[in-house]
Amino acid sequence: MRRKQKEFADLVGVNPRQIPRWKRRGETIELELDNQAALDTLLTQAPPDVQQRFAALMAERASTQHDERAEELLRRDPSTRRHAIDGKVMALVGEGIYLAGPDNRSVWLEPFLMDVYPTTNEDYAKFVLATNHRPPQHWPDGHCPVTLATHPVVWVTWQDAIAYACWAGKALPTARQWEKAARGQRGRIYPWGNEPTAAKANTAESGIDATTPVSRYQSGASPFGIFDMCGNVWEWCSTEEAPGSGRYHLKGSAFTSPFERAAPSLLNAANASMKDNDTGFRCAMPT
Template identity: 80%
Template sequence: MTGVTRWTGHEAGLLRKAMRKTGKSFAELVGVNQRQIPRWEGRGETLELSLANQAALDTVLAQADPDAQRRFAALLTERAAVEHDERAEELLRRDPRTSRHSGDGKLMAIVEEGIYLSGPDNRSVWLEPYLIDIYPTTNEDYARFVFATGHRPPLHWPAGRCPVTLANHPVVWVTWLDATAYARWAGKSLPTSHQWEKAARGPRGRIYPWGAEPTAAKANTAEAGIDATTSVSRYQSGVSPYGAFDMCGNVWEWCSTEEELGNGRYELKGSAFTSPIERATPSQRNAANAAMKDNDTGFRCVAQP
């Protein structure tokens, strides 16, 4: 069982329920006054616990019996899945241009045919219509692919299993070859660098998906100070004109476009939690060897409409 990144009253309440403890007995385990427990659970996610209490809960979770740990993991997963599905269904209701792909079930948005302004010089480029994933490929998405194909899991998965606490975070430690294999399994492909950029900037050449200002609160870049991936649906104010999330920050995303030299290096777009927001402009270019993998590199897919 992996640990909890940030304990709030919500996670503490789930752990108590998973361990099937009363407020009094759970308080004794954590080492707090029993009156604290209903206050924690009442405040839920609005209450981030002190570092001492977070450390105590880490210990309680680590020492819990395997059945309680499994129940806790199931409760966390259930909550994450509900939140993700609610957000997805909201997008479907709000925008009839969105649809679920039959291959991997991910929500996709249509990018209409036409010219868009590309690169730092805003050169006009024509593209045919295509669908693009609204969210990057998550650990949960990738787990279904691994289960179906036997493909090797990412190295950050304990014992080769998708961490419950990262289910709705973008998958990382994947090479270009891994990303291509997933896309092929799903009946999709990796986007070209032009497709990725248009989905991020829109047709009129926005500097960032949301406009011209480098607003750090709209993306998981180095300025956020999180120093890790975040849920793919977290930054709702930073979506692109087509409704795509995390086109700036969180993780670099592999594209199908090979560098002009044809040396086995492929373009990456969007920057990551490790990069300053100035590097997150969708017009910028980056590339890496197809075998490269890192803790800040993932992908999303495109498909024919």
Template identity: 65%
Template sequence: MTGVTRWTGREVYLLRKAMRKNGREFAALVPVSQRQLTTWETRGETIDLRPGNQAALDTMLARAKVAVQQRFATLLTERAAVEHDERAEELLRRDPRTVKHPVDGKIMVLVEEGIYLAGAASTPNWLDGFRIDVYPTTNLDYERFVRATGHRPPRHWANGRCPDDLFDHPVVWVTWHDASAYAHWCGKQLPTAEQWEKAARGPKGRTYPWGDEPTAAKCNVSEAEIGKTTPVARYQSGASPYGVFDLCGNTWEWCSTEEEPGRYELKGSAFTSPFERTAPSLRNAANATMQDNDTSFRCVSPP
């Protein structure tokens, strides 16, 4: 069972439900007053519990029966899915170019057909129109795929389950073959390097998704000193002209373009990369069997 990074009133409520305790019984186990427990649950995510209470809840969860831990994990994942859907609906309302894919439920945005400036030399290039995922494939997205197909889960998932605190982070430790299997399952494809670059730079060939200024604060790169992935919706100011997120930093992303047999292009740089490696025009590639903690993917589909 993956632990809870930060206990709030939301997690307290879900643990009580998983243990099937009423307020008085659960409060006595923490131990706190029933009034204090009611305050926690009422305030939900707006309240941070004191370190002593956090430790007590950690112990309760660790000592709980396996069935309780499984129910708690399921409740957390269901809640995360609802939050994910709420963000998706907000984006659909805000941007008329977006649609929700019928299989994996991800929000996709239209990249119109036409000429765009490609590569380091900004050479004019024509591309047909396509749709691309607004966000990279998250752990929560990938868990739906694993449950539906029985595909091997990533190595960082304890007991083969999506980590509760990483549901909205890009899934990592996936090979090109894993990414392709996900794309096949939902009826999409991995983007070509050209599609990925146009989605990142726009038709006028921006140096970075947000413009031409080298602003490291707009993405998760090594200079940020975070040292791990971040939620896919975090860097709103770093979105591309089409409203696509995380096209610089956070994780490298697999493309369908084959550099040589068995070796495929990667785009975007990662939290492990220096900012100088983030420009979408730059090229990188890896063997299809490579997997790492800084490599993920997103998908495209016809318009």
């Protein structure tokens, strides 16, 4: 934001002496949730040029070094692992009952692994290179834009998502798997809890009007540590709306959606051939 230390501290709502402490600790820092939420809100409300600078810096870092937060997650949490083919970090969602749908009915699911982050443009580029699959239409000359490397891939059909999942040796999650990974076992309304906090997700209220890096909304993670289960992009599921309909469930809402559509229990579906600038996916697999 190119602000002086005191100006920035006032915007975040912390003591100015806190800012140099944060800078010194760098990637090792683990912020309190209220501080992280304040930073998320500040970034959400920032002017477009600030948001673009932030996105470019995140993409530049991702293209030159490992995702240190992901590496730390793997070291610290034995329920996470890195997939052998696409290299994505996956989180374990344990077996058992969870509360499903708007009426919170009890549903049993076997254990499964879910991608911590949606499939990014960078992830999808590996798939395109390996299989010669057609690239998304928003890639200039068919090449992944550096500034969007850590953003979720969009302009992908259900068939495109299935092709990626098959290449990676995974599957698209069922609608029930997706909802459990988002809400946890106790029926949270949102991944972070029951409070409708729009600043924890990239929905229409943010005013960004574009995708954001998949690791940005840290205070909006689900109980299993899974990101972007509200907002950013709609995500394809493997569950068909009705047998033979050719329409498949979409979950999570997007940057184009009002926050009222963000609850993971809500239903949405589209034709398998549909593609748009706010639709992507992530993968799951059995344990």
